[in-house]
Amino acid sequence: MSRIKSKIQTESTEFQSNYIHNKGLADELRQEQHDARYKRPQKDVDRLAAHGKMMPRERLEKLLDPGTPFLEFSTLAGSRAGDAGSSGASCITGIGVVSGQEVVIIGNDSSIKGGAWYPLTVKKIVRALDIAIENRLPVVHLCDSAGGFLPLQSELFPDRYMAGRMFRNQSTLSKMNVKQLALVFGHCTAGGAYVPALSDYSVIVKGTGAVFLAGPPLVKAATGEIVTADDLGGCDLHTQVSGVCDYPADTEEEAIAIGREIVEQWEKTTKWNIRKDAVEEPYYDVDELYGILPTDIKKSFDIKEVIARIVDGSKFHEYQPVYGTTMVCGFANIWGYKVGILGNNGVIFNDSALKAAHFIELCNQNNTPILFLQNVTGFMVGKEYEAKGISKDGAKLIQAIVGSHVPKFTLMCHGSFGAGNYGMCGRAYDPRFVFSWPNHQIGIMGGEQAAKTLADVKKRQLERTGKKVEQKTLDKVYEETLEAFQGQMSAYYATSELWDDGIINPIDTRNSLGIAISASLNAQPGEPGYGIFRF
Amino acid sequence: MSESYKFNLDEKKYEVVISKCHPELTILVNGTAFAVDDLTQISENHFSMRINGQLKKFWWTQDEEAIHLRSDGRTYILPYLDHISATQKVAKNEDIIKANMPGLVVSINCRAGSKVSAGDVLIVIESMKMQINITAPRDGEVESVHAETNSAFQKNAELISLKAQE
Amino acid sequence: MFKSILIANRGEIACRVIRTAKSLGLRTVAVFHHADRKAPHVNLADVSIQLFAETPTAAYLDSEQIIKAAQSVSVECLHPGYGFLSENADFAKAVEAARIAFIGPQSEVIKLMGDKILSREFAEKCGVPVAPSVTQDGDLSSFVKEARKIGFPILIKAAAGGGGKGMSIVHDADSLERLAKTAMGEAERYFADSRIYAELYIENPRHIEVQVLGDGEGNVIHLYERECSIQRRFQKVIEESPAPSLSGELRDSICAAAVDLSKKANYLNAGTVEFILSPNDDFYFLEMNTRLQVEHPITELVCSVDLVEAQLRTAYTRKLPWLQKEIKQSGHAIECRICCEEPENDFRPATGIIKVLATPNPDDARFDSGIEQGQIISAAFDSMVGKLICHAENRNLATKKITEALDELVLLGVSSNIDYLGRILRNSNFAKAHIHTGFLTDNEGELRPVELAEDEVACVLLAASLGLKDFRTLSFDTPEPYASIGEWRNL
The missing domain is CATH 3.30.1490.20 (ATP-grasp fold, A domain)
Structure with a gap:
């Protein structure tokens, strides 16, 4: 494999203005994530301290092995959801190492709104459990939640992917022989009671931990019985009488120590043994990504410059280097793992789609995980391309993606528009993980195109009904559409709605992907099975 | 901060934390970093390692209360509790000895005022055709015996209480 | 030579006697209390007989049971070791009455010389100086x-x-x-x-003792002196031979006094005459020990003899194995008594399990002990569990050698005085042989452990941590790429 020769001129004014812009975006991200993780009303901090509780992130840090990373998911989930959201969707999810074992950690963030479940909390937890299922990762639950946020119950309780799905997923994991541990620090009320009950092991902290289907207020309302939380579902009851929990702990620290020792007993998963070579840092400075990404969504850049800054030794074996050149395909290594990479260098033409579909089949043949680097405005439109069957070539690409058995990873590097999102393994195509950069935008089409289209529709509608077409009306439609699109196209909106697994700083890409790939290998591969390719 | 290993040496408190494992094991002792390399287990209790490049050999063993160490001709006894024991609150209340199943008292080997040591058989009960020794959970003095020979009792019945410790 | 022997003792001296007896082809019989059932002297002996008593000490003091045991296996002789019944005249008498040879002096000699008052009077009568x-x-x-x-x-x-x-x-x-x-x-x-x-009471006196061997017929030889001035609470801690900075003349007169006294007592077998030496070279008879001493090995190394063998041969033949002129002092030997105790805590005896025992290379140092890894050290017996002995050309080299050997000696699980002994040997006053029985008290300050430097503390704590299996697992078994990525967070 040869090293990619970068053509970036770091002295150019374009590079430098890009750098300032993107570094600024990264700093904003850092600030916003920091606030979401740590900025808490003093009364919430005091309340936890008064109960002798640790802050949820302290628990997390104590649980993790020393000197190891934690890949946190969707820190900004719920951040753009207004009243329906809460900081980080009042929970913490991610992948880390506990007693040498890769695990998914799901912790209620009781420092924000009591760890109550909001609609996006449920979505984030269900997603974390999906990650556990797809990658066969054991789960450690850190339970401390006030329960479902009742005013929004219709948005978090009844539907297929709402609260019930958490317990369905827990049961599914159990059925798959994937282990789960619950550390009960605070309350597990109502549905929350099933979290420890459905875990294989559970530890409960004396005094503060409690598990019950209905808390003391509801019990009093329902039957008139007056009972304390501890008598109703505390440590002694559940570890000595009911058998709902397994281990009593005097302190949160002890609960964590017991939890770590439990995980230490577990048989280590035999991971899928894909090709792994010696690890090499990229030859080019990863920091230069800031200068490569443009300041404007409409400006293009060479995706190979991105590849050069995330793969081992900046080395890339390019497949079909001179065919379908708007789709860059090739093999490289990330943290030593052999991966196939597909990246966009412009709109997808017929040949680019065919090349991509073929390359995906090659990766499946070779047991090589696939990384999609999305910067796509869509498939080429127009009579010529329809005539050439751009739809059936796009269909073949989708068939190839869906038929893959190797793990897929999607990185939203810049734009992700229209059917291009499908053709490059968008969220709906079950990539194991989706990460976005802060400059990322997503939508069914670009904001300006959408605004133009809708203004045009309005004009024709007015003309059909014989009404006077005023430019002011059309401008208003244009402006409103553009504003709505732009608001919902941003990476922040996407991550707030959990369309991805989190925004990452471009310079953190290698570490994030390394952990993602490593985690994905806990699941053994299936068999590739393709549908009907329309030739 | 991950779980740290806590020690007392010469009446000073120390915390040992693994900072990173790669490319070189780096361990913080009260915040100061040390690079550890080439740890070799020469025999079950005998180790060698390099600390910041310097070769150190040491002998090591552990009992319930302490780590015993010998290095450079000096012996150290460092009180040490594993994480679970260290994070437990004070010892459990073991003043009242209860029956963990219903049964019949076969014999009583103590009376109020008896001095007992942990593990002493205080009372023998029979339950489901099995004789079971009920032993003292700790050293102490019997405060009172609530059972009589040949009498029956229910699960969780209080059999003996020990005088509370200070 | 005798065909069989019972050792009425335990610990290091029982092991010591068994070793020589075995090398001479004797069938060895050990006695033991239940508490010692796994002790090395039991394993080492060809036959072991259990003694029953309320306390372990009582068992080894039960002369009746011990003599019965000896009769039950028909041993020809009995070695009492030191301590327990070794200086009990009635026991010696009873052993002889049972037609078993007692490896030691005649019971009447024990009675005379073993009593502090009678022996002093006797010494005075014999013209040996007495305080x-x-x-x-x-x-x-x-x-x-x-x-x-x-x-x-x-x-x-x-x-x-x-x-x-x-x-x-x-x-x-x-x-x-x-x-x-x-x-x-x-x-x-x-x-x-x-x-x-x-x-x-003589201030800053030295404790000098002379090893003697008699045939019970009035013939006595000496095997030179031992210096036993390094003492704590009147217990010897470090002994050496020859006594440093002793003029040849003084040495000769002390040895001569010892031989003279023993001859007059018609002494049989090995014994030790102890003297107090004042700073102005006056010496006074202190007492006589009618048995083998703890510190006998330094004499063995300096004179190239086996005193236990000499005891057995003398007892068997009633003849001295050597002429006085055959005994030559050569080089210097030092012995350290290894005790399970807490020197920093007023030498309080320490108990526990010996979790690790590693001894120096036997070519460099002799380690006489009655312990092994896994053994329980209880409060039932003396806290001395072994002795480390080195021999070299001169005192400096012997000190260096035994200091290194002490550093090599590992006894973990129970507190011991090993480090303390090392500090004594490294003390400048010890090196200058400025020693007397108050040495340890006078040098107390200097004998305290030196405070560790920050880096040394860190090394100790790193070693303590890395010995823990869970710490090693966390250090070395973290899977990749997690280990390489390190403590990273996606900020």
Whole structure:
């Protein structure tokens, strides 16, 4: 494999203005994530301290092995959801190492709104459990939640992917022989009671931990019985009488120590043994990504410059280097793992789609995980391309993606528009993980195109009904559409709605992907099975 | 901060934390970093390692209360509790000895005022055709015996209480 | 030579005797209490017989049971070791009565020389210098009156005792009566004999003793002297031979006095005559030990002899194995007594399990012990568990050698005095042979452990941590790429 020769001129004014812009975006991200993780009303901090509780992130840090990373998911989930959201969707999810074992950690963030479940909390937890299922990762639950946020119950309780799905997923994991541990620090009320009950092991902290289907207020309302939380579902009851929990702990620290020792007993998963070579840092400075990404969504850049800054030794074996050149395909290594990479260098033409579909089949043949680097405005439109069957070539690409058995990873590097999102393994195509950069935008089409289209529709509608077409009306439609699109196209909106697994700083890409790939290998591969390719 | 290993040496408190494992094991002792390399287990209790490049050999063993160490001709006894024991609150209340199943008292080997040591058989009960020794959970003095020979009792019945410790 | 032997002892001395006896082809029989059932002397012996008693000590003091045991396996001789019944004249007599050879002096000699008061009187009669003294026999007030005449300071000790039990120093007349009473009480408690005696206390004295061997027919040779001045609470800690900076003339007169006394006592087998040497080279008879001493190995190394073998041969043939002129002192030997105790805590005996025992290369140092890894050290017996002995051309080299050997000696799980011994050997006053029986007290400050530097503390804590399996797992078994990524967070 040869090293990619970068053509970036770091002295150019374009590079430098890009750098300032993107570094600024990264700093904003850092600030916003920091606030979401740590900025808490003093009364919430005091309340936890008064109960002798640790802050949820302290628990997390104590649980993790020393000197190891934690890949946190969707820190900004719920951040753009207004009243329906809460900081980080009042929970913490991610992948880390506990007693040498890769695990998914799901912790209620009781420092924000009591760890109550909001609609996006449920979505984030269900997603974390999906990650556990797809990658066969054991789960450690850190339970401390006030329960479902009742005013929004219709948005978090009844539907297929709402609260019930958490317990369905827990049961599914159990059925798959994937282990789960619950550390009960605070309350597990109502549905929350099933979290420890459905875990294989559970530890409960004396005094503060409690598990019950209905808390003391509801019990009093329902039957008139007056009972304390501890008598109703505390440590002694559940570890000595009911058998709902397994281990009593005097302190949160002890609960964590017991939890770590439990995980230490577990048989280590035999991971899928894909090709792994010696690890090499990229030859080019990863920091230069800031200068490569443009300041404007409409400006293009060479995706190979991105590849050069995330793969081992900046080395890339390019497949079909001179065919379908708007789709860059090739093999490289990330943290030593052999991966196939597909990246966009412009709109997808017929040949680019065919090349991509073929390359995906090659990766499946070779047991090589696939990384999609999305910067796509869509498939080429127009009579010529329809005539050439751009739809059936796009269909073949989708068939190839869906038929893959190797793990897929999607990185939203810049734009992700229209059917291009499908053709490059968008969220709906079950990539194991989706990460976005802060400059990322997503939508069914670009904001300006959408605004133009809708203004045009309005004009024709007015003309059909014989009404006077005023430019002011059309401008208003244009402006409103553009504003709505732009608001919902941003990476922040996407991550707030959990369309991805989190925004990452471009310079953190290698570490994030390394952990993602490593985690994905806990699941053994299936068999590739393709549908009907329309030739 | 991950779980740290806590020690007392010469009446000073120390915390040992693994900072990173790669490319070189780096361990913080009260915040100061040390690079550890080439740890070799020469025999079950005998180790060698390099600390910041310097070769150190040491002998090591552990009992319930302490780590015993010998290095450079000096012996150290460092009180040490594993994480679970260290994070437990004070010892459990073991003043009242209860029956963990219903049964019949076969014999009583103590009376109020008896001095007992942990593990002493205080009372023998029979339950489901099995004789079971009920032993003292700790050293102490019997405060009172609530059972009589040949009498029956229910699960969780209080059999003996020990005088509370200070 | 005898065909079989019973060793009426335990611990390192039992092992020591068994080793020589085996090498001479004797069938060896050990006795043991239940508490010692796994002890090395039991494993080492060809046959072991259990003794039954309320306490372990009582078992080894039960002469009747021991003699029965010896008869049950028809041994030809019995070695009493040191301590326990070794200086019990009645026991020696009973052993002989059972037609078993007692490896030691005749019972009447034990009676005479083993008693502090009788032996002093005997020594005085024989013309051996004795420090002015008074014996208390009944009336305390007349004892006090007589004792005052000696002048102060005065040393008071139990008439029947050995070692440091019941000893005290009286500095002035006011406290004499009170301390005499205390000493009587202790004498009664330890030796069931409340008689005490007082003698002139010599400041900064040295303790010099002479190894003798007699044939019971009036022939006695000496195997030179041992210096045993490094003591704590009247217990020897480090012994050496020859005694440093002793003029040849003085050495000869001390040895001659020892031989003379032993000859007059018609001494049989190995014994030790102990003297007090004052700073101005006056020496006084202290007492005689009618048995093999703990510190006998330094004599063995300096004189190239096996004293246990000599004991057995003398007992069997009633002839001395060597002529006096055949005994030559060569080089220098030092012995350290390894005790399970806490030197920083007033030498309080320590108990526990020996979790790790590693000994220096036997070519460099002799380690006589009765312990092995996994053994329980209980409060039932003496805290001395072994002895480390080195021999070299001269005192400096011997000190260096034994210091290194001590560093190599590993005894973990129970507190020991190993580090303390190392500090004594490294002390500059010890190197200059500025030693006397108050050495450890006088140098107390310098003998405390040196405070560790920050880096040394860190090394200790790193070693402590890395010995823990879970710490090693966290350090070395973290899966990739997690280990390489390190403590990273996606900020």
